[in-house]
Amino acid sequence: MSYHFDFAAVFDYDSALLAGSAHTLLLTAVGAVAGLGIGILGAACRAWRIRPFDRIFAVYVELIRNTPFLIQLFFVYFGLPSLGVRMDEWQAAILAVIINLGAYTTEIIRAGIEATPRGQIEAAQSLAMTRAQIFRHVVLPPALAKVWPAICSQVVIVMLGTSVCSQIAAEELTFAANFIQSRNFRAFETYLIVTVIYFLLAVIVRQVLKISGQRLFGRRA
Amino acid sequence: MNQIALSAILSNLLEGALWTIGLSLTAFVLGGIAGLALLFARIARNPVPRRLAQGYIELFQGTPLLMQLFIIFFGGSMIGLEISPWAAAALGLTLFTSAYLGEIWRGCVESVPKGQWEASASLAMTHFEQMRYVILPQTLRIAIAPTVGFSVQVVKGTAVASIIGFVELSKTGSMLANATFQPFLVFGLVALGYFAICYPLSAYARILERKIHGSRAH
DSSP states (O other): OOOOSSSSHHHHTTHHHHHHHHHHHHHHHHHHHHHHHHHHHHHHHHHOOOTTTHHHHHHHHHHHSSSSSHHHIIIIIIIIIGGGGGHHHHHHHHHHHHHHHHHEEEEEHHHHTTTTTTTHHHHHHHTOOOOIIIIIIHHHHHHHHHHHHHHHHHHHHHHGGGGGGGGOOSSHHHHHHHHHHHHHHOOOHHHHHHHHHHHHHHHHHHHHHHHHHHHHHHOOO | OOOHHHHHHHHHHHHHHHHHHHHHHHHHHHHHHHHHHHHHHHHHHSSSHHHHHHHHHHHHHSHHHHHHHHHHHHHHHHHTTOOOOHHHHHHHHHHHHHHHHHHHHHHHHHHHHHHHHHHHHHTTTOOIIIIIIIHHHHHHHHHHHHHHHHHHHHHHHHHGGGGGGGOOOHHHHHHHHHSSSSSHHHHHHHHHHHHHHHHHHHHHHHHHHHHHHHHHHH
Protein backbone atom coordinates (compact mmCIF):
# COMPACT_ATOMS: atom_id res chain seq x y z
CA MET A 1 0.00 0.00 0.00
CA SER A 2 1.39 3.35 -0.86
CA TYR A 3 0.07 6.84 -0.59
CA HIS A 4 -0.37 8.91 -3.71
CA PHE A 5 0.23 12.57 -3.18
CA ASP A 6 -2.27 14.77 -4.88
CA PHE A 7 -1.24 18.39 -4.70
CA ALA A 8 -3.47 19.33 -7.62
CA ALA A 9 -6.44 18.68 -5.35
CA VAL A 10 -5.28 21.65 -3.29
CA PHE A 11 -4.73 24.03 -6.18
CA ASP A 12 -8.31 23.49 -7.33
CA TYR A 13 -9.06 25.86 -4.50
CA ASP A 14 -6.62 28.54 -5.58
CA SER A 15 -9.15 31.34 -5.12
CA ALA A 16 -9.65 30.33 -1.46
CA LEU A 17 -5.87 30.27 -0.94
CA LEU A 18 -5.53 33.68 -2.55
CA ALA A 19 -8.35 35.23 -0.51
CA GLY A 20 -6.95 33.67 2.69
CA SER A 21 -3.47 35.03 1.98
CA ALA A 22 -4.88 38.48 1.27
CA HIS A 23 -6.84 38.46 4.53
CA THR A 24 -3.80 37.33 6.51
CA LEU A 25 -1.72 40.13 4.99
CA LEU A 26 -4.47 42.69 5.60
CA LEU A 27 -4.82 41.61 9.23
CA THR A 28 -1.06 41.90 9.65
CA ALA A 29 -0.85 45.28 7.95
CA VAL A 30 -3.65 46.87 9.99
CA GLY A 31 -2.27 45.31 13.15
CA ALA A 32 1.26 46.49 12.39
CA VAL A 33 0.32 50.12 11.69
CA ALA A 34 -2.02 50.49 14.67
CA GLY A 35 0.22 48.41 16.92
CA LEU A 36 3.17 50.60 16.04
CA GLY A 37 1.09 53.67 16.93
CA ILE A 38 0.26 52.23 20.35
CA GLY A 39 3.89 51.22 20.76
CA ILE A 40 5.16 54.77 20.15
CA LEU A 41 2.58 56.21 22.52
CA GLY A 42 3.26 53.58 25.18
CA ALA A 43 7.02 53.88 24.87
CA ALA A 44 6.80 57.67 25.20
CA CYS A 45 4.70 57.37 28.35
CA ARG A 46 7.02 54.75 29.81
CA ALA A 47 10.31 56.44 28.96
CA TRP A 48 9.19 59.95 30.01
CA ARG A 49 7.37 58.68 33.11
CA ILE A 50 4.07 60.38 32.27
CA ARG A 51 1.79 59.47 35.18
CA PRO A 52 -0.49 57.61 35.41
CA PHE A 53 -0.12 56.32 31.86
CA ASP A 54 3.36 54.89 32.41
CA ARG A 55 1.99 52.56 35.08
CA ILE A 56 -0.99 51.59 32.96
CA PHE A 57 1.24 50.78 30.01
CA ALA A 58 3.62 48.81 32.25
CA VAL A 59 0.75 46.60 33.45
CA TYR A 60 -0.62 46.25 29.91
CA VAL A 61 2.77 45.19 28.54
CA GLU A 62 3.28 42.57 31.26
CA LEU A 63 -0.26 41.18 30.92
CA ILE A 64 -0.03 40.78 27.16
CA ARG A 65 3.53 39.50 26.99
CA ASN A 66 2.85 36.81 29.58
CA THR A 67 -0.33 35.33 28.11
CA PRO A 68 -0.87 33.45 24.82
CA PHE A 69 -2.33 35.26 21.82
CA LEU A 70 -4.98 32.55 21.49
CA ILE A 71 -6.37 33.37 24.93
CA GLN A 72 -6.28 37.11 24.22
CA LEU A 73 -8.29 36.40 21.08
CA PHE A 74 -10.81 34.21 22.93
CA PHE A 75 -11.13 36.80 25.66
CA VAL A 76 -11.91 39.53 23.13
CA TYR A 77 -14.26 37.42 21.01
CA PHE A 78 -16.05 35.27 23.61
CA GLY A 79 -15.45 37.18 26.84
CA LEU A 80 -16.12 40.81 25.98
CA PRO A 81 -19.72 40.25 24.79
CA SER A 82 -20.58 39.57 28.46
CA LEU A 83 -19.69 43.22 29.06
CA GLY A 84 -21.91 44.25 26.18
CA VAL A 85 -19.05 44.70 23.72
CA ARG A 86 -20.09 42.63 20.75
CA MET A 87 -18.06 42.30 17.59
CA ASP A 88 -17.76 40.08 14.56
CA GLU A 89 -14.82 37.75 14.06
CA TRP A 90 -12.83 40.23 11.98
CA GLN A 91 -13.20 43.05 14.45
CA ALA A 92 -12.15 40.72 17.24
CA ALA A 93 -9.16 39.39 15.29
CA ILE A 94 -7.97 42.88 14.34
CA LEU A 95 -8.43 44.19 17.87
CA ALA A 96 -6.56 41.23 19.36
CA VAL A 97 -3.66 41.63 16.92
CA ILE A 98 -3.41 45.37 17.64
CA ILE A 99 -3.48 44.83 21.41
CA ASN A 100 -0.86 42.09 21.15
CA LEU A 101 1.55 43.91 18.86
CA GLY A 102 1.08 47.18 20.74
CA ALA A 103 2.47 45.62 23.90
CA TYR A 104 5.55 44.17 22.20
CA THR A 105 6.33 47.36 20.26
CA THR A 106 5.92 49.44 23.42
CA GLU A 107 8.68 47.43 25.03
CA ILE A 108 10.89 47.37 21.92
CA ILE A 109 10.63 51.11 21.22
CA ARG A 110 11.14 51.95 24.90
CA ALA A 111 14.52 50.21 24.72
CA GLY A 112 15.36 52.34 21.68
CA ILE A 113 14.29 55.57 23.39
CA GLU A 114 16.25 54.82 26.53
CA ALA A 115 19.38 54.33 24.46
CA THR A 116 19.23 57.98 23.34
CA PRO A 117 22.36 59.80 24.52
CA ARG A 118 21.54 62.40 27.21
CA GLY A 119 23.58 65.02 25.44
CA GLN A 120 21.22 65.05 22.47
CA ILE A 121 18.23 65.82 24.67
CA GLU A 122 20.18 68.50 26.54
CA ALA A 123 21.28 70.02 23.25
CA ALA A 124 17.68 70.11 22.06
CA GLN A 125 16.56 71.69 25.34
CA SER A 126 19.21 74.35 24.98
CA LEU A 127 17.64 75.19 21.61
CA ALA A 128 14.40 75.88 23.50
CA MET A 129 12.57 72.96 21.90
CA THR A 130 9.43 71.79 23.70
CA ARG A 131 9.17 68.28 25.08
CA ALA A 132 6.90 67.27 22.22
CA GLN A 133 9.30 68.71 19.65
CA ILE A 134 12.25 66.95 21.24
CA PHE A 135 10.39 63.65 21.17
CA ARG A 136 9.19 64.06 17.62
CA HIS A 137 12.42 65.33 16.04
CA VAL A 138 15.31 64.25 18.27
CA VAL A 139 14.38 61.14 20.21
CA LEU A 140 11.91 59.13 18.14
CA PRO A 141 13.48 58.85 14.67
CA PRO A 142 16.86 57.43 15.78
CA ALA A 143 15.13 55.25 18.41
CA LEU A 144 12.87 53.72 15.77
CA ALA A 145 15.76 53.28 13.35
CA LYS A 146 17.76 51.48 16.04
CA VAL A 147 15.04 48.97 16.95
CA TRP A 148 13.55 48.58 13.45
CA PRO A 149 14.98 45.05 12.96
CA ALA A 150 13.35 43.91 16.23
CA ILE A 151 10.04 45.45 15.13
CA CYS A 152 10.29 43.63 11.78
CA SER A 153 10.83 40.28 13.54
CA GLN A 154 7.90 40.92 15.86
CA VAL A 155 5.56 41.76 12.98
CA VAL A 156 6.54 38.50 11.24
CA ILE A 157 5.98 36.56 14.48
CA VAL A 158 2.55 38.16 14.84
CA MET A 159 1.68 37.38 11.23
CA LEU A 160 2.50 33.71 11.77
CA GLY A 161 0.53 33.85 15.02
CA THR A 162 -2.61 35.09 13.24
CA SER A 163 -3.09 31.51 12.05
CA VAL A 164 -4.96 30.87 15.32
CA CYS A 165 -7.60 33.44 14.25
CA SER A 166 -9.09 30.55 12.26
CA GLN A 167 -10.36 29.36 15.66
CA ILE A 168 -12.91 32.18 15.84
CA ALA A 169 -13.79 31.59 12.16
CA ALA A 170 -11.99 34.64 10.81
CA GLU A 171 -11.45 33.57 7.22
CA GLU A 172 -7.70 33.98 6.93
CA LEU A 173 -5.18 31.59 5.42
CA THR A 174 -5.43 28.81 8.03
CA PHE A 175 -9.21 28.99 7.84
CA ALA A 176 -8.88 28.50 4.10
CA ALA A 177 -6.64 25.46 4.74
CA ASN A 178 -9.18 23.92 7.11
CA PHE A 179 -11.94 24.56 4.60
CA ILE A 180 -10.01 23.05 1.69
CA GLN A 181 -8.97 19.89 3.55
CA SER A 182 -12.55 19.34 4.68
CA ARG A 183 -13.56 19.34 1.01
CA ASN A 184 -10.79 17.39 -0.67
CA PHE A 185 -9.79 15.13 2.25
CA ARG A 186 -6.13 15.87 1.50
CA ALA A 187 -5.13 17.24 4.90
CA PHE A 188 -1.40 16.66 4.56
CA GLU A 189 -1.01 18.16 1.10
CA THR A 190 -3.21 21.11 2.00
CA TYR A 191 -1.34 21.98 5.18
CA LEU A 192 2.02 21.50 3.48
CA ILE A 193 1.16 23.92 0.70
CA VAL A 194 -0.33 26.45 3.09
CA THR A 195 2.81 26.21 5.25
CA VAL A 196 4.90 27.02 2.18
CA ILE A 197 2.61 29.98 1.46
CA TYR A 198 3.10 31.25 5.02
CA PHE A 199 6.86 30.91 4.58
CA LEU A 200 6.72 32.98 1.39
CA LEU A 201 4.48 35.58 3.04
CA ALA A 202 6.98 35.83 5.90
CA VAL A 203 9.81 36.43 3.42
CA ILE A 204 7.75 39.08 1.60
CA VAL A 205 6.65 40.88 4.77
CA ARG A 206 10.21 40.92 6.10
CA GLN A 207 11.48 42.35 2.81
CA VAL A 208 8.76 45.01 2.62
CA LEU A 209 9.49 46.10 6.20
CA LYS A 210 13.21 46.17 5.55
CA ILE A 211 12.76 48.37 2.48
CA SER A 212 10.32 50.69 4.25
CA GLY A 213 12.83 50.94 7.09
CA GLN A 214 15.52 52.01 4.62
CA ARG A 215 13.10 54.55 3.12
CA LEU A 216 12.08 55.92 6.52
CA PHE A 217 15.46 55.98 8.21
CA GLY A 218 17.76 55.85 5.19
CA ARG A 219 20.00 58.64 6.40
CA ARG A 220 20.55 57.00 9.77
CA ALA A 221 20.66 53.28 9.03
CA MET B 1 -29.72 25.33 34.40
CA ASN B 2 -26.38 23.84 34.96
CA GLN B 3 -24.67 25.85 37.59
CA ILE B 4 -21.06 24.80 37.80
CA ALA B 5 -19.50 25.96 41.00
CA LEU B 6 -16.45 28.18 40.92
CA SER B 7 -14.53 25.54 42.85
CA ALA B 8 -15.22 23.00 40.09
CA ILE B 9 -14.06 25.49 37.45
CA LEU B 10 -10.91 26.21 39.39
CA SER B 11 -10.01 22.57 40.00
CA ASN B 12 -10.51 21.75 36.32
CA LEU B 13 -8.38 24.70 35.24
CA LEU B 14 -5.69 23.70 37.72
CA GLU B 15 -5.51 20.25 36.18
CA GLY B 16 -5.31 21.83 32.74
CA ALA B 17 -2.50 24.08 33.96
CA LEU B 18 -0.55 21.02 35.13
CA TRP B 19 -0.76 19.58 31.60
CA THR B 20 0.40 22.93 30.22
CA ILE B 21 3.40 22.84 32.55
CA GLY B 22 4.10 19.20 31.68
CA LEU B 23 4.02 19.89 27.95
CA SER B 24 6.17 23.00 28.39
CA LEU B 25 8.79 21.12 30.39
CA THR B 26 8.88 18.25 27.90
CA ALA B 27 9.27 20.61 24.95
CA PHE B 28 11.83 22.72 26.75
CA VAL B 29 14.06 19.82 27.86
CA LEU B 30 13.88 17.86 24.59
CA GLY B 31 14.06 21.07 22.57
CA GLY B 32 17.11 22.09 24.57
CA ILE B 33 18.89 18.84 23.76
CA ALA B 34 17.99 19.11 20.07
CA GLY B 35 18.91 22.79 20.16
CA LEU B 36 22.38 21.92 21.45
CA ALA B 37 22.86 19.49 18.57
CA LEU B 38 21.64 22.22 16.24
CA LEU B 39 24.11 24.67 17.77
CA PHE B 40 27.03 22.30 17.08
CA ALA B 41 25.83 21.86 13.50
CA ARG B 42 25.38 25.61 13.10
CA ILE B 43 28.96 26.45 14.12
CA ALA B 44 30.63 23.41 12.53
CA ARG B 45 33.59 23.99 10.21
CA ASN B 46 31.96 21.77 7.56
CA PRO B 47 29.49 23.89 5.57
CA VAL B 48 27.04 21.02 4.96
CA PRO B 49 25.70 20.66 8.51
CA ARG B 50 25.92 24.43 8.86
CA ARG B 51 23.62 25.04 5.91
CA LEU B 52 21.26 22.23 6.92
CA ALA B 53 20.89 23.63 10.43
CA GLN B 54 20.36 27.10 9.05
CA GLY B 55 17.62 25.83 6.73
CA TYR B 56 15.94 24.00 9.61
CA ILE B 57 15.97 27.12 11.76
CA GLU B 58 14.61 29.35 9.00
CA LEU B 59 11.89 26.84 8.23
CA PHE B 60 10.63 26.62 11.81
CA GLN B 61 10.98 30.35 12.47
CA GLY B 62 9.25 31.23 9.19
CA THR B 63 6.09 29.14 9.49
CA PRO B 64 3.23 29.12 12.02
CA LEU B 65 3.50 26.70 14.94
CA LEU B 66 -0.11 25.71 14.27
CA MET B 67 0.81 24.56 10.73
CA GLN B 68 3.78 22.58 12.11
CA LEU B 69 1.43 20.79 14.51
CA PHE B 70 -1.14 20.12 11.77
CA ILE B 71 1.51 18.63 9.48
CA ILE B 72 2.85 16.34 12.22
CA PHE B 73 -0.65 15.36 13.32
CA PHE B 74 -2.05 14.66 9.85
CA GLY B 75 1.23 13.58 8.29
CA GLY B 76 1.65 10.91 10.96
CA SER B 77 -1.77 9.44 10.41
CA MET B 78 -1.15 9.53 6.67
CA ILE B 79 1.85 7.20 6.90
CA GLY B 80 -0.16 4.95 9.19
CA LEU B 81 1.16 6.20 12.52
CA GLU B 82 -1.59 6.87 15.01
CA ILE B 83 -0.17 9.95 16.73
CA SER B 84 -1.97 11.14 19.82
CA PRO B 85 -2.54 14.88 20.26
CA TRP B 86 -0.08 14.74 23.19
CA ALA B 87 2.68 13.16 21.09
CA ALA B 88 2.07 15.50 18.15
CA ALA B 89 2.10 18.53 20.45
CA ALA B 90 5.25 17.38 22.27
CA LEU B 91 7.08 16.65 19.01
CA GLY B 92 5.94 19.86 17.32
CA LEU B 93 6.85 22.07 20.25
CA THR B 94 10.20 20.29 20.68
CA LEU B 95 11.14 21.02 17.06
CA PHE B 96 9.90 24.61 17.39
CA THR B 97 11.84 25.12 20.63
CA SER B 98 15.04 23.58 19.27
CA ALA B 99 15.05 25.97 16.30
CA TYR B 100 14.80 29.04 18.52
CA LEU B 101 17.20 27.84 21.22
CA GLY B 102 19.76 26.76 18.61
CA GLU B 103 19.69 30.25 17.13
CA ILE B 104 19.75 32.04 20.51
CA TRP B 105 22.73 29.98 21.65
CA ARG B 106 24.59 30.52 18.40
CA GLY B 107 24.34 34.24 19.05
CA CYS B 108 25.76 33.68 22.53
CA VAL B 109 28.66 31.56 21.23
CA GLU B 110 29.48 34.24 18.69
CA SER B 111 29.59 36.88 21.38
CA VAL B 112 32.54 35.06 23.01
CA PRO B 113 35.64 37.05 21.91
CA LYS B 114 37.51 35.63 18.93
CA GLY B 115 40.77 35.63 20.89
CA GLN B 116 39.39 32.82 23.05
CA TRP B 117 39.13 30.60 19.95
CA GLU B 118 42.57 31.56 18.78
CA ALA B 119 44.20 31.07 22.17
CA SER B 120 42.66 27.62 22.63
CA ALA B 121 43.56 26.67 19.06
CA SER B 122 47.17 27.67 19.75
CA LEU B 123 47.10 25.18 22.65
CA ALA B 124 46.39 22.46 20.07
CA MET B 125 42.89 21.84 21.35
CA THR B 126 40.48 20.11 19.00
CA HIS B 127 37.25 21.83 17.96
CA PHE B 128 35.34 19.74 20.49
CA GLU B 129 37.81 20.49 23.31
CA GLN B 130 37.65 24.20 22.52
CA MET B 131 33.89 24.09 22.80
CA ARG B 132 33.86 21.91 25.89
CA TYR B 133 36.50 23.69 27.99
CA VAL B 134 36.74 27.23 26.66
CA ILE B 135 33.73 28.44 24.71
CA LEU B 136 30.68 26.74 26.24
CA PRO B 137 31.46 27.59 29.88
CA GLN B 138 31.63 31.26 28.92
CA THR B 139 28.59 30.96 26.66
CA LEU B 140 26.54 29.46 29.47
CA ARG B 141 26.83 32.61 31.55
CA ILE B 142 25.59 34.79 28.70
CA ALA B 143 22.94 32.31 27.54
CA ILE B 144 20.97 31.82 30.75
CA ALA B 145 18.97 35.07 30.61
CA PRO B 146 17.72 34.76 26.99
CA THR B 147 17.06 31.04 27.52
CA VAL B 148 14.85 31.69 30.54
CA GLY B 149 13.20 34.48 28.57
CA PHE B 150 12.45 32.12 25.71
CA SER B 151 10.84 29.59 28.05
CA VAL B 152 7.93 32.06 28.26
CA GLN B 153 7.43 31.65 24.50
CA VAL B 154 7.34 27.87 24.95
CA VAL B 155 4.65 28.08 27.62
CA LYS B 156 2.58 30.40 25.44
CA GLY B 157 3.19 28.15 22.44
CA THR B 158 1.57 25.22 24.23
CA ALA B 159 -1.78 27.04 23.98
CA VAL B 160 -1.74 26.31 20.25
CA ALA B 161 -1.68 22.57 21.06
CA SER B 162 -5.27 22.93 22.25
CA ILE B 163 -6.28 23.34 18.60
CA ILE B 164 -5.20 19.81 17.69
CA GLY B 165 -7.19 18.57 20.65
CA PHE B 166 -4.65 18.29 23.46
CA VAL B 167 -6.46 19.07 26.70
CA GLU B 168 -4.33 21.61 28.55
CA LEU B 169 -5.18 24.96 30.10
CA SER B 170 -6.61 26.61 26.94
CA LYS B 171 -8.66 23.60 25.87
CA THR B 172 -9.98 23.14 29.41
CA GLY B 173 -10.93 26.80 29.33
CA SER B 174 -12.79 26.47 26.02
CA MET B 175 -14.72 23.47 27.27
CA LEU B 176 -15.58 25.17 30.56
CA ALA B 177 -16.65 28.35 28.76
CA ASN B 178 -19.06 26.30 26.66
CA ALA B 179 -20.38 24.41 29.66
CA THR B 180 -20.82 27.35 32.02
CA PHE B 181 -21.77 30.14 29.58
CA GLN B 182 -19.33 32.34 31.49
CA PRO B 183 -16.60 32.97 28.93
CA PHE B 184 -15.52 36.25 30.53
CA LEU B 185 -14.83 34.62 33.87
CA VAL B 186 -13.31 31.43 32.47
CA PHE B 187 -10.98 33.02 29.91
CA GLY B 188 -10.04 35.63 32.49
CA LEU B 189 -9.00 32.83 34.83
CA VAL B 190 -7.18 31.01 32.02
CA ALA B 191 -5.23 34.18 31.21
CA LEU B 192 -4.44 34.56 34.90
CA GLY B 193 -3.16 30.97 34.94
CA TYR B 194 -0.78 31.61 32.06
CA PHE B 195 0.30 34.85 33.68
CA ALA B 196 1.05 33.03 36.92
CA ILE B 197 3.32 30.62 35.04
CA CYS B 198 4.97 33.12 32.70
CA TYR B 199 5.44 36.24 34.77
CA PRO B 200 7.93 34.72 37.26
CA LEU B 201 9.96 33.43 34.30
CA SER B 202 9.93 36.86 32.61
CA ALA B 203 10.87 38.60 35.84
CA TYR B 204 13.67 36.12 36.53
CA ALA B 205 15.03 36.57 33.00
CA ARG B 206 15.08 40.33 33.56
CA ILE B 207 16.97 39.97 36.85
CA LEU B 208 19.52 37.67 35.21
CA GLU B 209 19.97 40.11 32.36
CA ARG B 210 20.59 43.00 34.73
CA LYS B 211 23.11 40.91 36.65
CA ILE B 212 25.14 40.14 33.54
CA HIS B 213 25.10 43.74 32.37
CA GLY B 214 25.99 44.86 35.86
CA SER B 215 29.00 42.58 36.15
CA ARG B 216 30.19 43.66 32.71
CA ALA B 217 30.23 47.29 33.76
CA HIS B 218 32.90 46.65 36.42
